[in-house]
Amino acid sequence: MENQPRDYACFLPPRLDALVDAWLDEDIPSTDYGGFVVGSRPAVAHLLVKSAGVLAGVPFADAVLARLGCSAEWAYADGAMFDGEGKVVVAVVTGPTHRVLQAERTVLNVLARCSGIATAARAFADKAAAAGFGGTVAGTRKTTPGFRDVEKYGMLVGGVDTHRTDLSSMVMLKDNHIWATGSITAAVETCRSVAGFSVKIEVETSSYDDAAEAINAGADVIMLDNFEPTELKAVAARLKADFAGSAQKFLLEASGGVRLDTVDGYFCDAIDIISTSSLHQGVGVVDFSLKIQPGAAEQE
Known part of the structure; x- marks a missing residue:
C-alpha cells in the first residue's frame, strides 16, 4: 500500500455527477446545432497538452465524458509534468462524434484551470522544499463558487x-x-x-x-x-x-x-x-486542445 500511487480521485465528493450536469446544462441549454452537423458516427480524438505545466483534473474530464457516453484512455496520470516542448497526446477520446464535441469545451476548460492551479501549487511546494521549510503551504477558501472542488483538487495534485x-x-x-x-x-x-x-x-x-x-x-x-x-x-x-x-x-x-x-x-x-490565495487566484492556465482524427474510427 505504501508504494502505490495516490488515487487523488478518492478525494472528490459524490456530488461530482451533479457538478457535471450543471456544467453541461450551462453549455448546452437546449439544441446543439453543431452536433446535428457532425452526427453520431464513432469518433477518435486526441487530447493534447501544448504548454508547460502539471496535469490535473482527469476525474472531472472522465466524468464529463462518461455523462455523454464517451471515454478516454489516458497516457498520463494527474501530477505528470510537461515541459511545453511540442504537443503531447495525453489521452485518446472515443465516442459518438457529436458527444465528443459536446464534451470538448467543458473538458478543456476544467483541465486548463485545474492544471494551472496544480502548476502554481507545485511551484510553491518546490520553493518550500528547496528552502527546507518544515511546515505546510496551503491554499485558502477564496475559490470560485461552484468550482471549489476542482480548485482544491488542483492544489492537492500540485502538492500543497x-x-x-x-x-x-x-x-x-x-x-x-x-x-x-x-x-x-x-x-x-x-x-x-x-x-x-x-x-x-x-x-x-x-x-x-x-x-x-x-x-x-x-x-x-x-x-x-x-x-x-x-x-x-x-x-x-x-x-x-x-x-x-x-x-x-x-x-x-x-x-x-x-x-x-x-x-x-x-x-x-x-x-x-x-x-495564500495566489496559488489559485489569478494563476495562468495550461493549454489543452482536442482534435478529431479523420478516418481513425473506420480504421479500428
Missing part, C-alpha cells in the same frame, strides 16, 4: 495543503466575528461550546496581544494576518517562546501578501503554516 474546504470543516474566526462578538475570548468560548473537541478553531489576529489572547482562550490555530515578514518572524518566535511551557497546543499560520516571489521571506521555524 487544501486548508479547510468549507465553513463546516473547520472554524475560522475572522475580524468580523470578533467585532460582532465583542472579544477574541468570547468568540472562541462561544464557538467551542458548540464545536466541541472534534473541530479545530482558528483565529485571525493582527498583533502579538491578539494572538496571545487567542492562545489563552484555547484556539488551535493562530493566523498572523498581513504581517511584514520581519515582524512576522519576531512575533512568531516570541509566541512560541512565551507559550513553550503552556498546556495549550497551537499552530501558527502566516497569511496575507504571500506570493511566489515573496514566500521566501515567510519561511521560518516558528511558522507552521503559510496560506
Whole structure:
C-alpha cells in the first residue's frame, strides 16, 4: 500500500455527477446545432497538452465524458509534468462524434484551470522544499463558487495543503466575528461550546496581544494576518517562546501578501503554516486542445 500511487480521485465528493450536469446544462441549454452537423458516427480524438505545466483534473474530464457516453484512455496520470516542448497526446477520446464535441469545451476548460492551479501549487511546494521549510503551504477558501472542488483538487495534485474546504470543516474566526462578538475570548468560548473537541478553531489576529489572547482562550490555530515578514518572524518566535511551557497546543499560520516571489521571506521555524490565495487566484492556465482524427474510427 505504501508504494502505490495516490488515487487523488478518492478525494472528490459524490456530488461530482451533479457538478457535471450543471456544467453541461450551462453549455448546452437546449439544441446543439453543431452536433446535428457532425452526427453520431464513432469518433477518435486526441487530447493534447501544448504548454508547460502539471496535469490535473482527469476525474472531472472522465466524468464529463462518461455523462455523454464517451471515454478516454489516458497516457498520463494527474501530477505528470510537461515541459511545453511540442504537443503531447495525453489521452485518446472515443465516442459518438457529436458527444465528443459536446464534451470538448467543458473538458478543456476544467483541465486548463485545474492544471494551472496544480502548476502554481507545485511551484510553491518546490520553493518550500528547496528552502527546507518544515511546515505546510496551503491554499485558502477564496475559490470560485461552484468550482471549489476542482480548485482544491488542483492544489492537492500540485502538492500543497487544501486548508479547510468549507465553513463546516473547520472554524475560522475572522475580524468580523470578533467585532460582532465583542472579544477574541468570547468568540472562541462561544464557538467551542458548540464545536466541541472534534473541530479545530482558528483565529485571525493582527498583533502579538491578539494572538496571545487567542492562545489563552484555547484556539488551535493562530493566523498572523498581513504581517511584514520581519515582524512576522519576531512575533512568531516570541509566541512560541512565551507559550513553550503552556498546556495549550497551537499552530501558527502566516497569511496575507504571500506570493511566489515573496514566500521566501515567510519561511521560518516558528511558522507552521503559510496560506495564500495566489496559488489559485489569478494563476495562468495550461493549454489543452482536442482534435478529431479523420478516418481513425473506420480504421479500428
